[in-house]
Amino acid sequence: MKARVHVMLKNGVLDPQGEAVRHALGALGFEGVNGVRQGKVIELDLADGATEADVTAMCEKLLANTVIESYSVETL
Amino acid sequence: MYAAVVVFPGSNCDRDLAVAFEAAGAKVSMVWHKDSALPDGVDIIGIPGGFSFGDYLRCGAIAANSPICRSVADHAKKGGYVLGVCNGFQVLTETGLLPGVLLRNAKLKYICQTVGLKVETSASEYTKGYNAGDVINIPIAHHDGNYFADDDTIARLQGEDRVAFTYTDNPNGARADIAGILSENRRVLGMMPHPERAADVGHGGTDGQALFRALSRALITA
Numbered sequence: 434m435k436a437r438v439h440v441m442l443k444n445g446v447l448d449p450q451g452e453a454v455r456h457a458l459g460a461l462g463f464e465g466v467n468g469v470r471q472g473k474v475i476e477l478d479l480a481d482g483a484t485e486a487d488v489t490a491m492c493e494k495l496l497a498n499t500v501i502e503s504y505s506v507e508t509l
Numbered sequence: 510m511y512a513a514v515v516v517f518p519g520s521n522c523d524r525d526l527a528v529a530f531e532a533a534g535a536k537v538s539m540v541w542h543k544d545s546a547l548p549d550g551v552d553i554i555g556i557p558g559g560f561s562f563g564d565y566l567r568c569g570a571i572a573a574n575s576p577i578c579r580s581v582a583d584h585a586k587k588g589g590y591v592l593g594v595c596n597g598f599q600v601l602t603e604t605g606l607l608p609g610v611l612l613r614n615a616k617l618k619y620i621c622q623t624v625g626l627k628v629e630t631s632a633s634e635y636t637k638g639y640n641a642g643d644v645i646n647i648p649i650a651h652h653d654g655n656y657f658a659d660d661d662t663i664a665r666l667q668g669e670d671r672v673a674f675t676y677t678d679n680p681n682g683a684r685a686d687i688a689g690i691l692s693e694n695r696r697v698l699g700m701m702p703h704p705e706r707a708a709d710v711g712h713g714g715t716d717g718q719a720l721f722r723a724l725s726r727a728l729i730t731a
Contacts, residue, residue: 446657447682449617495574498567498603500610501657 434479435509436488440497441472510535510728514555515581517542517572522558522705526594529705530555533721542575552728553590554581556597558650558703568611568653569599578604590728591697592635595651598689598699607690607699608666609658611651615682619652623714625677626688626702630670633695634727638719644677645716647702654701656683656690666690673698 442448451469458466475496477488488506497504512530516523516539527537530553538548542561547554562571572578578600585591585606593601601607614620623646628639639645658666663685666672674689681701689700704717 446612447615449613449615449682453617495566495570498570498610500602500608500659501612 434481434483436477436479436483436485437507437509438475438477438488438492438496439472439505439507440475440492440502441470441504442501443503446501510552510725511548511550512537512553512555513540513547513551514538514557515540515542515577516557517559517561517575519561519563520557520559520596522594522596522703523555525703525705526555526557526592529708529717529721530725532708533718533725535721535725540577542572542577545576545580547577547580547584551584551589553592553724554584556581556591556593556600558595558597561596561600564653567599567603569596569601569603572596572600573603582606585692585697588694588696590634590724592724593697593699594703594705595649595654595701598701599653601697601699606697607692608662609656609690611653611701612655612657612682613653614651614655614680619650620654620680621648621650622680623648623707624680624688624702626674627677629672629675630691632670633673633691633698634724635691635698635720636673636723637727638723645719646707646714647704647717648706648714649680649702650706651681651701654681654683656685656687656701658684663687669693671695674700674702 455469628643671691675686707714707717
């Protein structure tokens with residue numbers, strides 16, 4: 434099984450990197466970008482028999498810090 | 510006082526921390542991240558600054574899951590002392606021994622300068638060499654020192670007198686100007702500023718000495 438994990442800062446947590454990207458887009462002349470949030474995508478190549486629950490456990494233990502980040506799991 | 514300083518790949522303040530402990534009279538052992546056990550009789554563990562595992566994934570996240578960190582957590586749960594400085598503070602939040610997390614600095618810049626720190630409490634073995642309200646000068650050197658926790662956690666830290674140090678002029682966006690916090694039993698301290706870099710006249714400042722000396726007085730081993 435392959436899985437793709439999306440990790441994003443939770444709403445309400447300031448994302449200074451996203452803000453910097455938004456400013457840079459404005460400087461390049463792209464108008465109307467109201468907000469940018471930057472996250473991570475982690476792709477996992479898993480042995481047969483792995484389950485989505487395993488991936489969720491990986492997210493809780495390591496891949497995301499749930500104090501500030503939310504995650505979603507996509508199986509491929 | 511017997512101190513163990515943990516060394517991860519990418520630690521770079523391990524020796525400075527060991528020297529500061531030694532100058533205060535401690536015996537010091539260096540402990541490698543792959544070691545699963547601490548030396549017998551360790552009173553305090555120092556988690557040093559640096560860039561453990563290249564700050565991959567999140568600062569401190571890989572280090573927090575290394576074999577030695579299980580022993581660090583056991584030591585803390587038994588009431589042992591743990592001091593985490595800079596990357597060490599990040600590791601302690603990732604292990605869950607301290608609440609909150611250190612985010613990227615609000616202005617996205619790596620900051621290396623001496624800052625004013627207000628001692629918020631003298632009620633810990635780390636801070637009792639100071640008076641609450643003292644302002645001391647200690648260097649910072651970090652890219653991810655922006656302390657974040659939810660409102661309830663911040664209120665609890667303040668209500669339980671667990672904020673050890675605040676910045677007099679917040680350099681990184683940390684909530685409530687927090688520079689360092691204590692665990693519930695006040696024996697685990699995490700702080701972004703580097704007291705070990707202000708512990709010798711050759712450093713250009715000695716305001717960090719009192720922290721190591723107070724620890725040494727408190728943790729006299731038989």
